[in-house]
Amino acid sequence: MSLWVDKHRPTSLNKLDYHKDQASRLKMLVQSGDFPHLLVYGPSGSGKKTRIMCLLRELYGSGVEKLRIEQNSFTTPSNKKIEISTISSNYHIEVNPSDAGNSDRVVIQELIKTVAQVNQLETSTQKEFKVVVLTEVDRLTKDAQHALRRTMEKYMATCRLILCCNSTSKVIPAIHSRCLGIRVAAPTIEEISQILQSTCKKEGLNLPLELAKKIAVKSNRNLRRALLMCEACRVQQYPFSPDQEVAEPDWELYLKETAGMIVQQQSPKRLLEVRARLYELLTHCIPPDVIMKGLLQELITNCDGQLKTEVVQNAAFFEHRLQLGQKAIYHLEAFVAKFMAIYKRFFEEGIADLF
Amino acid sequence: MQAFLKTGSSKLSTSKEKVTPSSSSSSKESKDKRKHVPWVEKYRPRCVDDVAYQDEVVAVLKKSLEGSDLPNLLFYGSPGTGKTSTILAAARELFGHEMYKTRILELNASDERGISVVREKVKTFAQQSASGIRPDGKPCPPFKIIILDEADSMTGDAQSALRRTMEKESKTTRFCLICNYVSRIIEPIASRCAKFRFKPLAEDVLKKRLRYICGKEEITCEEEAFTALLDTSEGDLRKAITHLQSASRFKGEETITKDDIYDIAGVVPAEVIDQIIKVCHSDSYEKLDKTIMEQIFNGHSGMQLINQIHDKIVVSDELGDKQKSIICDKLAIVDKYLMDGADEYLQIMALCTTIMQQICHADK
Numbered sequence: 199m200s201l202w203v204d205k206h207r208p209t210s211l212n213k214l215d216y217h218k219d220q221a222s223r224l225k226m227l228v229q230s231g232d233f234p235h236l237l238v239y240g241p242s243g244s245g246k247k248t249r250i251m252c253l254l255r256e257l258y259g260s261g262v263e264k265l266r267i268e269q270n271s272f273t274t275p276s277n278k279k280i281e282i283s284t285i286s287s288n289y290h291i292e293v294n295p296s297d298a299g300n301s302d303r304v305v306i307q308e309l310i311k312t313v314a315q316v317n318q319l320e321t322s323t324q325k326e327f328k329v330v331v332l333t334e335v336d337r338l339t340k341d342a343q344h345a346l347r348r349t350m351e352k353y354m355a356t357c358r359l360i361l362c363c364n365s366t367s368k369v370i371p372a373i374h375s376r377c378l379g380i381r382v383a384a385p386t387i388e389e390i391s392q393i394l395q396s397t398c399k400k401e402g403l404n405l406p407l408e409l410a411k412k413i414a415v416k417s418n419r420n421l422r423r424a425l426l427m428c429e430a431c432r433v434q435q436y437p438f439s440p441d442q443e444v445a446e447p448d449w450e451l452y453l454k455e456t457a458g459m460i461v462q463q464q465s466p467k468r469l470l471e472v473r474a475r476l477y478e479l480l481t482h483c484i485p486p487d488v489i490m491k492g493l494l495q496e497l498i499t500n501c502d503g504q505l506k507t508e509v510v511q512n513a514a515f516f517e518h519r520l521q522l523g524q525k526a527i528y529h530l531e532a533f534v535a536k537f538m539a540i541y542k543r544f545f546e547e548g549i550a551d552l553f
Numbered sequence: 554m555q556a557f558l559k560t561g562s563s564k565l566s567t568s569k570e571k572v573t574p575s576s577s578s579s580s581k582e583s584k585d586k587r588k589h590v591p592w593v594e595k596y597r598p599r600c601v602d603d604v605a606y607q608d609e610v611v612a613v614l615k616k617s618l619e620g621s622d623l624p625n626l627l628f629y630g631s632p633g634t635g636k637t638s639t640i641l642a643a644a645r646e647l648f649g650h651e652m653y654k655t656r657i658l659e660l661n662a663s664d665e666r667g668i669s670v671v672r673e674k675v676k677t678f679a680q681q682s683a684s685g686i687r688p689d690g691k692p693c694p695p696f697k698i699i700i701l702d703e704a705d706s707m708t709g710d711a712q713s714a715l716r717r718t719m720e721k722e723s724k725t726t727r728f729c730l731i732c733n734y735v736s737r738i739i740e741p742i743a744s745r746c747a748k749f750r751f752k753p754l755a756e757d758v759l760k761k762r763l764r765y766i767c768g769k770e771e772i773t774c775e776e777e778a779f780t781a782l783l784d785t786s787e788g789d790l791r792k793a794i795t796h797l798q799s800a801s802r803f804k805g806e807e808t809i810t811k812d813d814i815y816d817i818a819g820v821v822p823a824e825v826i827d828q829i830i831k832v833c834h835s836d837s838y839e840k841l842d843k844t845i846m847e848q849i850f851n852g853h854s855g856m857q858l859i860n861q862i863h864d865k866i867v868v869s870d871e872l873g874d875k876q877k878s879i880i881c882d883k884l885a886i887v888d889k890y891l892m893d894g895a896d897e898y899l900q901i902m903a904l905c906t907t908i909m910q911q912i913c914h915a916d917k
C-alpha cells in the first residue's frame with residue numbers, strides 16, 4: 199500500500215492541479231520535441247519533482263515511469279571510490295550529486311560524459327537526447343558548478359539537464375544564464391485545500407472544507423506535508439469532523455516548548471537545559487536552519503517592536519555562521535544566549551524606567 | 554544506471570549495421586537535428602569577423618590569420634561577451650577542420666586540470682612538433698594552441714606548473730587563457746600574455762544581434778521586449794539569446810512581449826517590490842514578516858529580490874544619504890551572506906527590518 203502522496207501524484211501535464219498556465223507553457227515547450235536545459239526552483243513541497251516527471255512523460259511517453267534504483271561507483275583522480283545511488287529509466291537518470299560530498303564534481307562530470315557519449319539512435323521513436331536530472335543543485339560545491347558550465351554547452355547535442363533546487367541564490371550566475379528558469383511557487387492555502395478534498399474523494403472519503411483549510415494552514419503551504427497530515431488525520435479518525443485535531447509533528451511541539459523555556463527564564467542554568475534540548479533535536483536530524491527559524495518565530499511573539507528587529511538581525515547573523523561553521527550546536531546556542539541577553543536587558547531597562 | 558547506459562550502447566552497436574546502407578536518410582535526420590540546436594550555439598560566430606564589438610582582439614587575431622606570429626593570449630571579461638567564441642573561431646580559421654584536432658587542445662573547468670594533468674597532458678601536447686605546412690601543401694602557422702577556458706577555477710599550483718610549460722615550449726605552442734576575473738590568474742602567467750578585456754556588449758550591438766536572430770528564426774517580438782532583454786542581460790549576449798529562445802519556445806507562433814521576457818528572466822514583478830517597500834513604512838514587524846514569507850513561498854530568488862530592492866532604495870527621494878548608506882551597508886552584508894549559503898528568509902528579513910528602522914526611526 200502506498201502513501202497518498204505517491205498514489206495520487208499526477209502523471210501528466212494536463213492533470214496538474216495548480217499553476218495550470220505554467221503547465222500548458224511547459225507542454226508548449228516540449229511540443230517541438232526538444233527543450234533547453236532547465237533550472238526548476240521553488241520552496242520544498244511545491245511540486246517541482248512532480249512537474250519534472252510530467253514533463254518527461256510528455257516527452258518520452260510512459261516508458262519514463264519504469265524506474266530502476268541502482269548503485270554506481272565512481273573513482274576520483276586521487277583513487278577514492280565513491281558510491282552513489284541513481285534512479286533511472288531508459289530515457290533519463292536522476293541523481294543527487296550532493297550525496298557525493300566534496301567529490302560531486304567528479305560524479306557529475308563522469309555521469310554526464312557517459313550519458314552524452316551513448317547515443318540514442320532510433321530517432322524515429324525517440325529523442326536524440328537523454329535527460330539528466332540533478333537534484334539539490336543549490337548544495338553543489340562551487341567547483342562542481344563551475345565544471346558544469348562548459349559541459350552544459352558541449353554535450354547539448356545528446357543530453358539535456360534539468361536542475362532542481364530550492365534557492366537559486368546559491369546557483370552561480372553562469373549556470374543560471376545557460377538554463378531556462380522555471381519558478382514553481384508553493385500552492386496557496388485554497389489550492390491545497392482543494393487538492394486535499396479531491397484526493398479524499400478519490401479515496402472515497404468526505405473531507406469537510408474547514409478541516410482541509412486547517413490542514414493547509416498547518417502544512418505551511420507544503421503540499422507533500424499537507425497530504426501526509428491529511429492521511430494521518432484519516433488514520434486518527436473517520437468520519438472526519440470539521441474541528442478535528444490536526445496533529446503537528448512531535449519535534450515542532452518540542453521546539454515550541456524549548457522556545458517557551460527561553461522566554462521564561464534567562465540564566466546560565468537554563469541555557470544549559472536548552473542546549474540539551476537543541477542537541478536532542480539535532481540528533482533527530484532536524485536541520486539546524488529549521489530549528490533556528492522555528493525558535494525565532496516563537497521568540498519574536500514575546501518581543502516588542504524594536505526588540506523584534508534586533509532579534510531577527512541576530513538570527514540572520516548566527517544562521518549565516520552556522521552555514522559556514524562545522525558544529526551547528528555552537529551557533530544555535532550562541533543565538534539563544536544572545537537572545538537571553540537582549541531580552542533580559544530590555545526587561546531590566548523597562549523596570550528601571552518605572553522608578 | 555547500468556541498464557540506462559546499456560540500452561543506449563546496444564542501440565549503438567545495432568546502428569552500426571544500419572547506418573551504412575541508409576546514408577540517404579541520415580542527411581534528412583541531420584536536418585531535423587539542426588532544428589534542435591540551441592541558438593547560442595547556432596549563432597556562435599563562425600569566423601573572427603563575426604565577433605561583434607571586440608575590435609582590439611579581432612585586429613590582433615586577423616593579423617595572425619595573415620601569417621604573423623601570435624602571442625600568448627589572456628582573455629578576460631564578464632560572461633557572454635564572446636571570449637570562448639573568439640578563440641574557437643580563430644582556431645578554426647587558422648587550422649581548418651582537419652588539423653583542428655592535432656593542433657588545438659581545449660581544456661575547461663569540466664576537465665580534470667589538477668597539477669598532474671597540467672604536467673602530463675598539457676606537456677605532452679605541447680612537446681609534439683608542429684610543421685608550417687598543411688597535409689595539402691598549403692602553409693599554416695607553425696604552432697599549436699592550448700586553450701584553457703575558465704582558467705580562474707584552476708588552482709595556484711596548477712597555474713605555477715603551467716607557467717613552466719609555457720616558458721619551455723614557447724617555440725611551438727601558444728596558450729590562450731580565458732577567465733572572468735584577471736585577478737585570479739597568477740602574475741607570472743598574466744605578465745607573459747597579451748591581455749584583452751572583453752567589454753560587456755553595448756546595447757545597440759546586443760539589439761542588432763537579437764534582431765538578426767529574430768529575423769532568421771522568423772519570430773515576432775514587440776519593441777519593448779527588446780528593451781526587456783537588454784534590461785535583464787547586463788551585456789551578456791548568451792543570456793539575452795537564451796531568454797529569447799526560451800520565450801519563443803513558450804509562445805510558439807505568438808508575439809513575444811516584455812512580460813514574457815521578465816518572467817523568464819526571473820524578475821520579480823515591480824508591484825511586489827513596491828509592496829515590500831510600502832510595508833517597510835508600516836513599522837509593523839508582523840506585516841513585514843507576512844509579506845516576505847509570501848515572496849519566499851512564491852519562490853522568488855533572494856538574490857533577485859535584494860537586487861531589485863537595492864535599485865529602488867538608491868534612487869529613493871524620501872531617504873537621506875546617511876539612511877541610504879546604512880541600508881546599503883546592510884545590503885552588502887546580506888549579499889555576501891546569501892552567497893555563503895545563508896537562509897533567504899532570515900537574510901531578507903534582516904535587510905528589510907533595517908530599511909524599516911531607517912524609514913520609521915531614523916533619528917533615534
Ligand SMILES: Nc1ncnc2c1ncn2[C@@H]1O[C@H](COP(=O)(O)OP(=O)(O)O)[C@@H](O)[C@H]1O
Pocket residue numbers: 592593594596597598603604605606607631632633634635636637638639751754790791794
Ligand atoms: N562579441 C560577440 N559577437 C557575437 N556573438 C557573441 C559575442 N559575444 C557573445 N556572443 C554570443 O553569445 C554566446 C556565448 O558567447 P561565448 O563566447 O561563449 O561567451 P564567453 O565570453 O562567456 O566565453 C555565443 O554563442 C554567441 O552567440
Ligand SMILES: [Mg+2]
Pocket residue numbers: 636637638702
Ligand atoms: Mg566561455
